[in-house]
Amino acid sequence: MLQNRNRPFGPVILIGLLTTAGLLCAADKAAGPAPNILVITADNLGYGDLKCYNPGSPIRSPRLNRLAAEGVRLTSFYTASSTCTVSRACLLTGRVPQRHGLVNQLPGLAGNYGVGLNHKERLIPHFLKQAKTPYATGCFGKWNIGFAKGSRPTERGFDEFIGHASGNIDYYSHNYAGKHDLYEGVKELHRQGEYATDIFADAAIDFIRRKSESGGPWFCYLPFNAPHFPSKKNKKPGQPNIYQAPDWAFAEYGLSPNEADPKKRYDAVVTALDRAIGRVLDALEDSNVADNTFVFFMSDNGGFRLGRKGLDVGINEPLRHGGVTCWEGGIRVAAMARFPGRIQPGSVIEEPFWSPDILLACAKLAGMSLPKKTTFDGRDPLPLLTQGAPSPHESLFFTFRNHAALREGDWKIVREKPSQPWQLFNLREDLAESHNLAEEQPERVEELARTFRQWEASF
Secondary structure, X not given: OOOOOOOOOOOOOEOOOOOOHHHOOHHHHOOOOOOEEEEEEEOOOOOOOOOOOOOOOOOOOHHHHHHHHHOEXXXXXXXXXXXXXXXXXXXXXXXXXXXXXXXXXXXXXXXXXXOOXXXXXXXXXXXXXXXXXXXXXXXXXXXXXXXXXXXXXXXXXXXXXXXXXXXXXXXXXXXXXXXXXXXXOOEEOOOOOOOHHHHHHHHHHHHHHHXXXXXXXXXXXXXXXXXXXXXXXXXXXXXXXXXXXXXXXXXXXXXXXXXXXXXXXXXXXXXXXXXXXXXXXXXXXXXXXXXXXXXXXXXXXXXXXXXXXXXXXXXXXXXXOOOOOOOHHHHEOOEEEEOOOOOOOOEEEOXXXXXXXXXXXXXXXXXXXXXXXXXXXXXXXXXXXXXXXXXXXXXXXXXXXXXXXXEEOOEEEEXXXXXXXXXXXXXXXXXXXXXXXXXXXXXXXXXXXXXXXXXXXXX
């Protein structure tokens, strides 16, 4: 079972004095209307891409920086998997891959249009529809966990869906591997020439406005495709395989849309994403629901560091490596949350927690209990976010393909192959994982390895 013996990771670092309102848990607000929930994900955003994480970043992202200032910036938040498909399944089910069964990236058309996540798995919208006050639910963006009959968003608890089945589409033609891949519900949606990031933001804005006007609570899942790297298989013959952004985003940097530098093009993609997120947040204000909406933003995994020229250009520093690994650069991601009157503006939390916790937060906000027969790897993070409580986890467990890791307190063991010995790092002193302490502290390695085996035995 989940390793949680009520021993916290360490001291909570919550910068900013909590007001009386900030100490209120969502449960204390039960007498008021049920809060709306907006969960936004970026795709392969680097940990150091945003200025609120890395002041030296050249990327212009004023709205995400503002979101962090209006709420809490999370510096030790983890995705439960370092790859797109699996991380989304973990977020939506509140369970690690070994429990929900989707342990690898869905490959090609057969994978992306196959069953994907087991139909027995229940997702956040399924539970929110069972709340005392049922939630309206919408998904707008990248799905990537299966699109066969019974696997599509509107068949898995979402009332509405505009987005794509696959892991990465062309931003303007919306093609994946030679197939048009943009849908409304289960039917193809043709919006040729429109920028995908704006299509998804516009759909979310429309949903938020309509559902807010109706007066009932809503859950909006907004998984952007940006700033995922481009892929040759999604391009038309003769089309260059380059990062795509609107002309105005290049102009923000004084650049031409024909700019050749891939890093500068990537920066424009992130800026376009930032503006789209800003427009969605503005819609909360315009609809007079911002004060009663829990907003959570995260990257699905870390930026990639696979050595591909012109593609792996995001900033992960100071973290080691990136996506599809269990080094910090693959699993520790930029994340932030805002909940006016509950989360202290301008605060920073260094306590570790992870993406499966979001389902538990949604259930708590909706005032409902989850089925006891299902094992959830998430824990309610609201006391941590609103009251400065310690992490609800003693340890966090990660695997992807041959990679594996476990974090407990400030300590982490990691290996790239099962045949290799564990490496040991103190993350508080060595965030870059540059000094392997395994030979100096073999007893600690064995203690952490024992916890890792206990996790494995629980599946």
